[in-house]
Every structure is written in C-alpha cells, then in structure tokens.
Amino acid sequence: MIIADEVRSALEDGRGVVALESTIISHGLPTESSARVARQIEHAVRGSGAVPATIAVVDGQVRIGLDDAGLERIATDPVVVKSSIRDLGNVCAAGLTGATTVASTAYLAHRAGIRVFATGGLGGVHRGAAHSFDESADLPALASVPIALVCAGVKSILDVGATLERLETLSVELVGYGTSRFPGFYIQDSGYAVPWVARSADEVAAVLRARDGLGLPQALVVANPIADGKEMPRDLHDATLASGLEALAAQGITGKDVTPFLLAWFHEHTHGVSLQANIDLVLGNAQVAGEVACALTR
Template identity: 55%
Template sequence: MPHVPVPVSPRDPLLTSPEVGDAVAAGRPVVALESTLLAHGLPAPQNRAAAEDLETAVRAHGAVPATVAVLDGVARVGLTAGELDRVCAGGLAKLSVRDLGAAVGLRRDGATTVAATAALAHAAGVQVFATGGLGGVHRGARESWDVSADLAALATTPVLVVCSGVKSILDVPATLEVLETESVPVVGYRTDAFPGFYRRDSGHPVPWRVDTPAEAAAVWQAHRALGGRPGAVLAQPVPADAELDAVLHDRLLDEGLALISSRGVTGKDVTPVLLEHFHSGSDGASLRTNLALVLANAALAAQVAAALGA
C-alpha cells in the first residue's frame, strides 16, 4: 500500500513567550539560554534545579530569561515551568541548526545546541546568549572533518555569546583559528587568556580584553554598527574557586580520549561521552565546575544585556 503523507496544518514554527516578546518589543534586556545543557549535559535532578537557577541569575541582574527548545514541533523562545520540566525529563533529540526544519516539520521535541539556540534567539530579536562552552574543532579533524556547527553559526548569526571558552577535549588552537578566519571577535572578560572551560586558562591568549559589562556592550554595539555580520564571543573564565584541579583534569582528559577512541565514538556523541567520564571520574567535581561557570555566564550576559539597553 503506497505511503500517504499526513497533511500538516499551517502554523507558526517559532513561538516567543509573551514575556520575552514584550521585552524584545520594548527594548528591555533579554538573555537566551540553551536547552541541550539541560537535556543532555547535566544529570537529573540537577538539570531541573540548574534550569531554575539560570533563569533566576538572569532575572537577578535585570534581564528576562529566554530558554530555547523545540516542543511539539514548535521552536520556542522562552519556556514555562511545565515546559522546562519536559526538557529536563529526557528523551529529547539534540538539535543543531540543520535539524530544526526536520524537528519542526515532523513535530518532534528537541533540545537546542549553541548553534540552534543562537539562530532562534536571533530570529526572535534576542542579541545576547549565555552558555557553558562553545563547540569547536575536534581533535583529529584533519581526518574526520569533525567541526562543530557552532562555529559556522557564529560566523553568520549576529548574537553575542557569553561562554567559558571551549572544552579542553577539543583542538583549542584550531578552534581559535577558525573563529579568526570567520571574523568572529573573541574578547576575554577580565582575562588575557582564552578559557578552557574546566580550567581558567587554555594556554592560548585572547586578542582583546574588557573589564566591565559596559565595555563588553560597547564592543558589541560598535561591531554591529560597523557592519559586523558574524556573532561575537565574550569569554569568561570559570570562577577561581570552582576551577577543576589541573592534575585531575589532565588525567580525566587522557582517559576520556582513550575511551572514545576504543569505543569508536564520533560526531555529536563525543561530547556527552566525555562529559559523563569527567563527571563519574571526578566524583562530581566536574559537574560542580560546570554549574558554577554557566551560572556566572548567565549573570554576566544579563549585565551586558542591561548595559546594551541602557
């Protein structure tokens, strides 16, 4: 029997919550937050507590939080408490930009990566986005061509991404080289070193530094006013008291790289496997580091968004 397509009724594929929509329309500060961190990066029940803490951190600094996800085939910018519960309950697909059309068209649920969150935030009129760490060029990319779509999204999407650099599991110098090639500004916040996620210093410098949210906002405004097409990276190191011990970090990294090699793990499955190894191998210390840095980034993003509004 031939397959008969199910008719799809017309509907808006992008839904902005009333609070976020009103704030954008009025020019009030808004900060986008990704959902892959909640659905795939943190275990339950810490992920649901983190969702609440992130939104609280944004509000504490005068901005409106806009957590982004695809639910029931609709891309949503700004979630209710019930929708956050669904994101944190598990079972959501991991969606990058290329997956958004399929998820919406097929009416699926999905958590958005940095790339997808940036794209949907921009579509909703949100300029500032807070996350933990960027994706980047994977080790061995000369053979695998494994480069995160986050970099391509930043090259074409004018959103300011506040993060703690990239994870040390990646090829950091190659990632910075791609950002330079794509003319994506990389600015350190109160640091001259590009952060390495769990570690405050990846061993590579940043080309520019700012020391206040107002300076960060001024850089972003000038970048946009001068016709800057790409987004920008504002890189803030993990708080010093939450940094992962160097010896422990290096041991877990070596073990994790050996683990994915022995299992033949590739592509988008690499990061979740390595993060789980860091979590289990550090007795939860890496999770505490992850939570500390993403909360600090949410607070900083809100301060920068408020400075942009001012």
C-alpha cells in the same frame, strides 16, 4: 515561533533579554538535577536585571522562553532530540521535541531579536579533525549570526588551538572578559591568549554597538573564565581527559556523540567535581550575559 509573553514584553519595552540553550538541560547535566539547575541559570539572569529566554522545540514548535512544564519536559523526556541548525526542519515537521545547541539557539535567538546569549562552553574543532573533519556546527553558525555569546571558552576536550584559528578565519570576534587568557571550560586558562580584553559589561556593549554601526554579520564571543576557587584541579582535569580520550577511541565513538560521552566521563570519574564546575561556570556566564544585555539598553 512562539515567544513567551514575558520575553515578548521585554523585547518590546527595550529591556535586556538573554537567550539560553536547552541542550545543556537535556544532554549536558544529569536528569535528576537538570531542571533545578536550569531554573538556577534563569535566576542568575534575573538577578542581573535581565529576562531569561530558554529556547527549545516542543512538539514541533520553536519556543523562545519555556514555562515550567516545557522546561521539565526538556529535562526529563528521554527522547528529546539534540537539535542543531540542520535538524530544526525535521524536528519541527515531525512534531518532535528538541533541545537546541549553541548553533541553533544563536540562530533562533537572532530571529527573535535577542542580542545576548549565555552558555557553558562553545563547540569547536575536535581532536584529530585533520583526518575526521569533525568540527562543531557552532563555528560556522557564529560566522553568520550577529549575537554576543558569553561562554567559558571552548570545552577542554576539544582542540583549543585549532578552534581559535577557525574563529579567526571565520572573522568571529573574541574578547576575554576581565582576562587576557582564553579559558578552558573547567579551567581558567587553556594555555592560549585572547586578542582583546573587555573589563566590564559596558565595554562589551560598546563593542556590540560599534559592530552594529559597521554592519558586521558575525558573533562576538565573550570568553568569561570560571570564577576563582571554582575551577577543577589541573592534575585531575588532565588525567580525566586522557583516560576519557582513550575510552572514546576504544569504543569508536565519533560525531555528535563525542561531547556528551566525554562530559559524562568527566562527571563520573571526577566524582562530581566536574559537574559542580560545569554548574558554576554556567551560572557565572548567565550573570555576565544579563549584565551585558542590560548595558545594551542604556
């Protein structure tokens, strides 16, 4: 594990550090804009006073913090492997380059001593999971990694209700950031409530300190809705989701290919509306995560 000098110094000095995943760079955004957006996300973390640590595997080596060359590699290399926890051993042993998911980023960030992590949307239970058993590895990973994850809820392409049930079963604590409603990625309200509300970064930090004192091993999910005026129109969202699910079934796409397919479907069939919403919500999460990381140091 190679920790970038800036990240290592911040950790040693007790300053705020925010982990960032790399799958969003390689698989979640169009190649022509992904490196630029990744730098914007890092800039949003810096704007809140914290240090960004984008995590990836480059030529078989885990990197906690990427330089420009590494970030460009993740953004543009067509053979970057989408790497969850179960893939890390093979990717590292084979000397490959891998983009880390929410699960593997959380795991590696915790190993490096980073307490706060920002992403776009959390993975969860897929529609039809009662028959396919298709559930994101993000959920069990968060059941064993004591990190604060700031996200815009779960991706609306998933079974939101079932995902919330699984989070409860796994004892993964959930708070809404300034909201009592669980966000749905592109939209502010997925139709479900959250059990607890935190109204500031200091309140989130207080919850994390209390959890540390109790020795709780699970993550704290901080659900931060996309900003007012930035969400996708509900009718456009619902129509695009319905057509995307039909295309998914028609093409027989399953497993880890489902999410990239549906995100690409949204990007293509909303003519850029979903892409902009995706960028806006990630930037908002990065800022909040930076504020939480700094609040933890006070």
